[in-house]
Amino acid sequence: MMINLRNLVRRNLPVKILALIAAIIMWGYVMNEENPSVNATYTVPVEIVNAPEGYNVTMDVREVSMKVRAPRSLMATAHEYDFKAVIDLSGNTEGDYEAKIKTVIPQGFELLELSDAVVNVSMESLIAHGVPVEIAVSGKPAQGMDVGSVQPVQQYVNVYGPRHLVESIVKAAGRIKLADNTADFTMRVKLTAVDADGNQVTNLSVLPGEMDVTVQLVPGMGKKVVAVKPVVNGILPEGYKLGGVTVEPAQVEISGATRLLADIKSLETQPVSLAGMTEEGTRDVELVLPEGVTSPNKTVSVGIKINKK
Incomplete structure (x- = not known):
C-alpha cells in the first residue's frame, strides 16, 4: 500500500508542483486585493529608559514621526500607543550625549521611515x-x-x-x-x-x-508739637500780687507712640512756688512728660512777674 501511495504522489509531480505554486500566487493575489498593505504615520513621544537617579534629563527632540506599513486589517486596529520610540541612558552620567532612538512596533508592521534617528541628550546633576x-x-x-x-x-x-x-x-x-x-x-x-x-x-x-x-x-511712633503750660503754686508775701507768668519756649516737640500722642494737647511744667517771692525772676523748670513720651526740651524757662499792691 505504501508503494501505491508513493506512486500516487509521484504521478504527474511537475504538474502538481506548478498547481501548488499557482495556488499560492492566487492566494497572495486575492489576499492583496481583499486586505492590501497600507501606509500610516504616527507621532509618538520619545521615552527614556534606564535613566540613572539624581539627574535632570533634557532632550532636543521630544517626539518623533513613524511611517509604517501593514495590511489594512492590522492597521484598522492599531493605535498610537502601540508604537514606541525609546532611548536607553543606562550607564550615563552628567554630560551631553547623542542617543540612538530604538523603535517598538506591533507584529506585522514594517517601519518605513523615522523622522529622527538620534536625540541630543543633556544630563545634569x-x-x-x-x-x-x-x-x-x-x-x-x-x-x-x-x-x-x-x-x-x-x-x-x-x-x-x-x-x-x-x-x-x-x-x-x-x-x-x-x-x-x-x-x-x-x-x-x-x-x-x-x-x-x-x-x-x-x-x-x-x-x-x-x-x-x-x-x-x-x-506706632510719631511726633507732634504741643503748647507748654507753666504751673505756679503757693502764696505771695503780704503786699504783693502776681503780675503774670510767661514760658519760653511756648511750644515743644514731643515723640512717642501715636496712640499716646493723640490725647496730648499740652504739657505742664513742674510747679513753681510763689512763696516768699518779692521780685520778678526766671526759673528753669522741668517739663512733666507722660510715660513713654520724650522731648528734646527737658526744661523750659518760666518767667514770674510780681507787682506791689
Whole structure:
C-alpha cells in the first residue's frame, strides 16, 4: 500500500508542483486585493529608559514621526500607543550625549521611515543648596500700630533642582499682606526661589515650600508739637500780687507712640512756688512728660512777674 501511495504522489509531480505554486500566487493575489498593505504615520513621544537617579534629563527632540506599513486589517486596529520610540541612558552620567532612538512596533508592521534617528541628550546633576528666607510685608496694620518684627520659623531652607539653576538662587522669598491688623499673628507663607536679578525660578523645589511666619506688632511712633503750660503754686508775701507768668519756649516737640500722642494737647511744667517771692525772676523748670513720651526740651524757662499792691 505504501508503494501505491508513493506512486500516487509521484504521478504527474511537475504538474502538481506548478498547481501548488499557482495556488499560492492566487492566494497572495486575492489576499492583496481583499486586505492590501497600507501606509500610516504616527507621532509618538520619545521615552527614556534606564535613566540613572539624581539627574535632570533634557532632550532636543521630544517626539518623533513613524511611517509604517501593514495590511489594512492590522492597521484598522492599531493605535498610537502601540508604537514606541525609546532611548536607553543606562550607564550615563552628567554630560551631553547623542542617543540612538530604538523603535517598538506591533507584529506585522514594517517601519518605513523615522523622522529622527538620534536625540541630543543633556544630563545634569540634581543638587540641594541652603539659602536664606526673606519675608516681605505689604499693606498696613491698624492705625497707631507698626510692624515690630517678622520671624519665620526657619532662617534657611534648601533649594533642590538642576545644578545651574540651584547655583543661581540667592534666597527663598515669601510675602505677607497686612490689612488693619491690631495684634500679633502667625500665618503659613509659601516660599519661592529667587535669583540674583530678583526673578522667581518656579521649576525648582523649595524644601520646605511653606512655613509659619510670626508678625509682631508694636505701637506706632510719631511726633507732634504741643503748647507748654507753666504751673505756679503757693502764696505771695503780704503786699504783693502776681503780675503774670510767661514760658519760653511756648511750644515743644514731643515723640512717642501715636496712640499716646493723640490725647496730648499740652504739657505742664513742674510747679513753681510763689512763696516768699518779692521780685520778678526766671526759673528753669522741668517739663512733666507722660510715660513713654520724650522731648528734646527737658526744661523750659518760666518767667514770674510780681507787682506791689
